[in-house]
Each structure stands twice: as C-alpha cells, then as structure tokens.
Amino acid sequence: MIPEQFKTFFDTYTEAVLVTDDADAPVYMNAPCRELTGFNGGNVAAFPIADISKVKVNYTPANDKKNGRWECSYKRANGNELWFKVSVSPLPVDGKNWKIYTLSYNPAHEQLRETLQLSESRFTSLADETPVMIWMTDHTNLTYYFNKSWLDFTGRKLEEEVGTGWFQGVHPDDTQVFNDIGHLLRNNINYSVEYRLKRHDGQYRYILEIGTPRFLPDGSFGGYMGSCLDITEMKMAQVELAAQTKELQRSNEELEQFAYVASHDLQEPLRMISSYVQLISKRIESGKTEGLGEYMQFAIGGVNRIQALINDLLQYSRVNRKGNPFAPVDLNEVMKIVTAHLMNRISETGAKVTFGEMPIVNGDSFQLIRLLQNLTENAIKFKVPDRTPEVHVFAEDRGDYWKIAVKDNGIGIDDKFYSRIFVIFQRLHAREDYEGTGIGLAVCKKIVERHGGEIWVESKTGEGSTFFFTIKK
C-alpha cells in the first residue's frame, strides 16, 4: 500500500502519475493517469505496466543523476493508441526502491507517432520485399526485428528468432566468428562476417553478413542493422575454381615433368633403333649381311621398349580421363584376379603371395585391380637374389577409411628415395638389373588420389618394403 502522505500529495498533481513498488508492480495511479490511460475502475495492480516500458524511441536509461526517459506508444482500453513521454524516478519508501512514473501526452506527438508509424510501415514493406535478409537489434544488441526474407530462409517464427534465438541456427563450427568481432560490436563499429546458417530444409548455407550501427538523434547507440546474403553458390564456385586451378597446376607440373623425362626415356630406345638400323643399312649396302639377325633383334628390342613405354604412358594419362564411375568393389575378389594375372611371375619366382581379410570399398574396380597388381608385381620383381619373394597384402580399419598394405621381403628402398619413386619415369635401378618403365608407381599414386586417398612407402634396405595406401569407406 502506498503511504497516505504520498497519496494525498499525488492526488493534487495535474500530471499523470503511476507509482510502483520495489517489484515494479503498480500500487497507485492518480486521477489524471487513470484518465490518460483509460484504466479507470478496478485494481491498479492489474495495470499492464510492461506496455509503457516497451521502449520505442529516445531512450535514456536512469542513472544517479538522471531520471530514466523514453517515448512509447500505448494502447488504451478503448483501442486508441496514444504516444506518451515517460519519465521514471526513484521513490524511497521504507528503505525500498519504489518508482514514480510520470506520463505526459502531447497531441503534437501524435503527428510524430503517425509519421513514425508510416515510415516504419514503409520500411517494413520495403525490407520484406527485398531478397536480402535484414535484421535489427536494440541498444542492448538483442535482435527484435527480422524481415520476411530472413524468416522465409530459416523457416522459423519471429518469436523464435528474436533476442538471441537466431543464434541456434548458426553452424556450431562458426559461432566463433561472433566472438572474433566482439570488440567491433562493443564499440559500435561496422563489421562483416561469414558464417553458415541453417536453412528451413536443414541445409547449412554460407551467409555474408554486414552489420551497421544505428545512432539515435541524440547521438546515442540505437542498435545494429544487419543485411545478410546467401553466398553459398559463389563460395562453391570459388572452391571449384581453386580445385580446378590446383588440378591445372598439377597437370602442368606433370606435363613439364613428362616433357623432361620423355626426351630422355623415349629417346634412348629410339637412338638405339636408329643406330642399329643405320648399321643394318650400311651392312646391306656393303653386302656384308652376316650378323644382321642380331642387329635386328636389338632394333626390335628398342621398338618393344618404346611400345611398353607408350602403353604405360597411355594408362597413366587415362587414370583421370577414362575412369569408370565408382561402385562397391570387393578387394578379396580383386586380389584373386591380381594373383591370377601374375600367375606366370609367381610360378617363375616361386613367390608366396597371400592376403588377409579384405574389405569392400567404393571405387573403380579396373583401377583398383591395376593398383594392387602394380604393387604386388613390384613386390615380387624387386626381390633379393636367392630369396623367395614373400608378399602379404592386408587391410586395417581406420574408422573413416581403410589402410591397405602390400608388404614384401625384397631389396628395400633407401628412405631418401621414398617420394621420388612415385614420380613418373623415376627408377632406382638399371634396366639390366630390374626391367620396367618407371611408370607403375606414378599410375598407383594417380589412382589412389582419384579415390581420395594417399600412398606412401616404409622400408628397410635389404629387408623389404611395405607400400601403404588409404581409401575412404
């Protein structure tokens, strides 16, 4: 209950006065206040105090020196809306903080309210029509407005999005960007951020958001206004462009490498053919035909080598261009085919080729056969003289991917050559010791990369090597 002396005092007031207790519950209203608000009969405690605390414009919070002040629109019991100026000041009662609200109404403000309402409705319809998503915060940076584009995008209601509700839609990995711009927000400075926001269909889309501070006529900060654009397509195009540029760089490097080594590796047998053909021709001219058969064999050997090189090169260039679409491939079956293909080599060398339980993976079956065949063939080929080659192929489950290993007991590789051997035409041995074109591992690398994995070797010279590659599940 309001103390009697206050009541007598406020009853003489011509201004509208409302008193609230320390819980901000209305306890007293003088006659001008009842008249102004239209809240005539009944219990003062039922007066909707919150309605006059909804700050509209020109808000000045209370402090030690100043009363709190603002202007707001209030809907009277008869439905009319009035534009009030509200001032609130402390009223100490029995050591507690009660408050006196003074409400003043000026018909001139009505005009202001109408103008404001008109401009607000213009703004809202403009904002709702634009494809850009727009929001506004109050001076405490809580969002109170989202335009139609935003609500259509998130598929949520305004009530769900206001305050900090919208934040639930931000991708958990991107919430940090708002901490990063915290200092700009605290100092009311323009900012721009990118983050992913959940669309109504559950898909996260990339958003570019530009925030601009709004300032009230008295210069105080009124909140931020933000505009957001869905830049997912642009972002995807950027990613694709970066991937294409990388692929272009890679194929360029490959081409350079190719041009460099081709001049050596392809010319070497050509030179040999040319010199033997010249010898043969001289011999024929001079009528000395003995030994021609041997020369012919050398020349044919060169031709065969060029053929092998060209075949391997074709395979190499076809990995990306002529690949088949991915489908489930049982690597147990692949290993059976590989051992069948290598039957001659296995029986020639007496090699023991075994494999553990192999998984089913998603890939290009022809390329996976080629991959495991190249690795197994090398494992048999690079054997230590007088040691029976033993090759074991096995798989390890690594969660998201499989790690496949081809282990041998061959000559091994010095660790300084670990990466070089995957480069096209790079060989560590003379052809007389171990035949080959130096393309096999480059093909393996390309196939593994096309399947989104990696390939590498671990080895000990004289003891053997294990080639590993990974493949996504």
Ligand code: ADP
């Ligand atoms: P190629 O077998 O035709 O020489 P690769 O590209 O398959 O070409 O291999 C490149 C080089 O890597 C080989 O020449 C050899 O020196 C080395 N290498 C490949 N596999 C093995 C292995 N299992 N053990 C030892 N060295 C190997």
